Amino acid sequence: MNIDTSRIAASVSQIKWALDMDFLKAVVLVVLTHIVAPLAVHYIETNFVQQCVYETRGDREENGNSRR
Numbered sequence: 001m002n003i004d005t006s007r008i009a010a011s012v013s014q015i016k017w018a019l020d021m022d023f024l025k026a027v028v029l030v031v032l033t034h035i036v037a038p039l040a041v042h043y044i045e046t047n048f049v050q051q052c053v054y055e056t057r058g059d060r061e062e063n064g065n066s067r068r
Helices: 005-056
Strands: none
Touching: none
């Protein structure tokens, strides 16, 4: 049985490269998540939540006519 060591070395090199790329993808995903998530939450809180409050309370927040 003749084993070609260059093919084994190439396979090992490809596996290491794939693992490095997976690690880099994970790092990039974590960094992007920590950047994008707070921006998305801030956008939603500033735009969506206030509209929902005004719609559910019948604009009482704006005109001050709050009868119960």
